[in-house]
Amino acid sequence: LTSSFNLSLSPTPLPGDALLCFSPSWLSCSSSSLLVHKAVTFDLGGRTFLTSFNPPRVVTYFLSCDPFSAEEVTRGVDCPMGTSGSLGMFWGDVLTSRFLLEKAKIHTPTTLALLMPSEQTVLEEGTMGGLELVHLATTVKDDLNSIRNKVDSFLDSETMRLSDKVVLRCSGGRFVSQGAAASTPIYLPKSNRDEVWARVDELLPSLLPGEAVLLETYCPPLKGNDAPGGPDLSFRVCAIVTRSPQNVPLLYKVCMVCRVGASDTPLSHHQSLSQSLETTLSECGFTDPALAASIRRLATNTALDCLRVIMETEASMSSESRGGLSAQTDMIGVDLIFTSDGSTIKPVVLGFHPSLCLQSSIPEQRTVKEIFDRETEACRGTLLLTPFTRSQCYLMQEKTVLVVGAGSYSKKFIWEAAKHYKIKILLVDSDPKHFASKMVDHFLPLPDLPDHRRDDQHCIYICDWLSTSGLHPDGCVCFWDDCVVLTSLICDRLGLRGSHTMAVGIAKEKSRTHLHLLSSFHPSVPLLSPSPSSYAVPCLHVESRLFPAVMKLEYGAGAVGVRKVGSLSESLAHFERIAGDLREETDYPGIGLGWGNAMTLMEYVGGTEHDVDLMLFNGQLEGAFVSDNGPTRAPTFTETAAQMPSGLAPDKRAQLIRAAYHACLGCGLRDGVYNVELKMTKLGPRLIEINARMGGFYLRDWILQLYGVDLLMAAFMIACGVRPRLPSATDLPARGHFVGVMCVVSQHLQALRSTASPQRLRSLHQEGALWLNELAADDELIAGEYEEPFCNVGVRDTCSRERACQRLLALCQGLGLHCPPRYDLEYFLSHFH
Secondary structure, eight states: OEEEEOOOSOSSOOTTSEEEESOGGGEEEETTEEEEEEEEEEOTTSOEEEEEEEEEEEOSEEEESSTTSOOGGGTTOOSOBSOOHHHHHHHHOHHHHHHHHHHTTOOOOOEEEEEOOOTTOOOOSEEETTEEEEEOOSSGGGGHHHHHHHHHHHHTSGGGTTOSEEEEEEESTHHHHTOGGGGOOEEEETTOHHHHHHHHHHHGGGOOTTOEEEEEEOOOOOOOTTOOSSSOEEEEEEEEEEEOTTSOEEOOGGGEEEEEEETTSOOOSSSSEEEOHHHHHHHTTOOOHHHHHHHHHHHHHHHHHHHHHHHHHHHTSOHHHHTSTTBOOSEEEEEEEEEEOSSOEEEEEEEEEOSSHHHHSSOOOOSHHHHTOHHHHHHHHGGGHHHHHHHHHHHHTTOEEEEEOOOOGGGHHHHHHHHHTTOEEEEEESOTTOGGGGSSSEEEEOTTTTOGGGHHHHHHHHHHHHHHTTOOOSEEEOOSGGGHHHHHHHHHHHTOSOOOHHHHHHHHSHHHHHHHHHSSOOTTSOOOSSOGGGGOOOEEOGGGOOOSEEEEETTOOTTTTOEEEOSHHHHHHHHHHHHHHOOSGGGSTTSSGGGOOOEEEEEOOOSEEEEEEEEEETTEEEEEEEEEEOOOOTTBOOOOEEEESOOSOHHHHHHHHHHHHHHHHHHTOOSEEEEEEEEEETTEEEEEEEESSOOOTTHHHHHHHHHSOOHHHHHHHHHTTOOOOOSOSSOOOOSSEEEEEEEOHHHHHHHHTTTTOHHHHHHHHHHTSOEEEEOSOGGGOOOOSSOOOSEEEEEEESSOHHHHHHHHHHHHHHHTOOBTTTBOHHHHHHTTO
């Protein structure tokens, strides 16, 4: 039984993107590609069909539901695989897995292993933690006395003193490939040594090379002081641990259950009840909620440690040993039990079950509330995040993407990531000596690029360059705000996916964005409720005298020149200052002066400030992530602090997402990754501006670390016409909390030259003490009246945002970045408590 993903290039979801194959004969291998000829497909209503494909479809992710079967068809293919027959055999071998777990100091039952070694055996004879490994001679009969002595010594050992039973099982070879029935353990009374030895002696002659007989201590059922009367219950914890796209072990609450049965017989996944850990602990007499939470943490941490062992082991294995060029364990079941010596409860890992882990480790749903619980469904959906991500990365390999505008030092990660993803980059920029020119596949210097009055001519020139150079991009995208309109012109001319030029132009011009949304009717926009006009903010005439107001550059970026004005005289003074200081691109590169220095006056809106980063494909919302911004330094609006995920209530977050989504659709933005800035007022969300490109600063990194979603890859995918699939567009669970503060040269110059030098910050980032996003090069430590942040210093905490704030404040105090009252980080962070 095998399953595969085939994420097609179609702009709409196709039935059959997830395929179920019941036989290897339904698959074939062509060169390094895995092809599917026949499969069970599913439509959106849940109906199934037996479908044949002619021509066959290319598999972009392969997951075997029975990894112990010999799947020779997958040998040599390069598509991502979530497991393989080789890995299933390897981790399904109880002896091998326990040896590696004991080596990592993870407790397993004390075991005596009698192994018939093979030519491939790498496990050395001797003791590893609680495991004693004995290599058997080829002629076992000649060594029976020695083996009997080993068995007697094991039964007399200190670890067997408190146990009245011994567990006997076989491991390796046939006992893995033939499934659970072949390796079912049996309980034997420790006191009857003759019976124990007779059973062992009976098994030894039949062992093949690579197989073993295991004797292990019986762990009595965990029982609390408040346990009710009746027969003793035995339970084991079954957890699905998954590998994140960033190779981080994950375990969600709904992916851990208990298998419960009578304590006098071994538990079977197929013949035992499934229920929650909390219910099981209560039945066993552990009624204290704090103790139950502590036991859950023990189980979670142990299971996560197990996957770390798996990942480290597989990293050192050859592709042949793993069973495929891109084979790795993406999810696996971990079986563990708890033991107690009267004062301490200790987890003990029994082994792994690579096969059927989904069936055995997800609880049955019994109520409508559970069925429709969004958190539960989102957690279950995250099991698909790594398969989706690996499938999409496979689809994008060797794609060619045209990027217009290299941007500043802060965009360096784009070129590094593209190389990691094996995406070919064609770059156009005005600086012929830009550092990125040496990090991409092809580079076109275009000195007049900042003069956006000539965007039409630039579009023709760039397209001619592509044609004469024989370059055929699969997509065109922009990460630099100045070049978004030119990028849309190129997409239109080349027939590539992207938002229409008019829509991008509306978003680029701030007053035009709001005036457009405030207009009553747009024939090209679907009926939206609430209407996008409800989020727009009126633009004011300078003599309207409706103050306070906000004055900003019409095409500005980075909040440079944005100021709160309280009167006509203040607004006129600020206008004159900007008109004199910021006239053309060379006065302050990268903030939109290539479009001119026109200014707009907008109604000031109170409330908290937030960013919503959206992924749209064909007008459909594919992903949304909300972050909170701290108070700005009045009267300017330069960002000071931020946190993610948002601390707002879920319904308020949903309002922000809806407002951002509807505002984009209202402007005509349908395909791309967009950053939308809003305020949450007492009357609901109000739009600040739409950035028709991926969010900058720290946003890509934080979203990648917390949610496992790469906005950069999503932008590349959408540009190439590939829908970015997520298990949930708005409800992915966050893996912790990020809080960060901006460092600005005008306030932190002394610290940035001493206690918080860029070198020191990089070192702390490498050590994991902080998360650093460098927004400017080291030689840009120059203060000025108009400035953008130099860097962002953040802290990630897995427990709470409060602890993240405390850690960040303490760190910044030590680095000299907390400078009250002129730059009071405690005040900036207080809005997140």
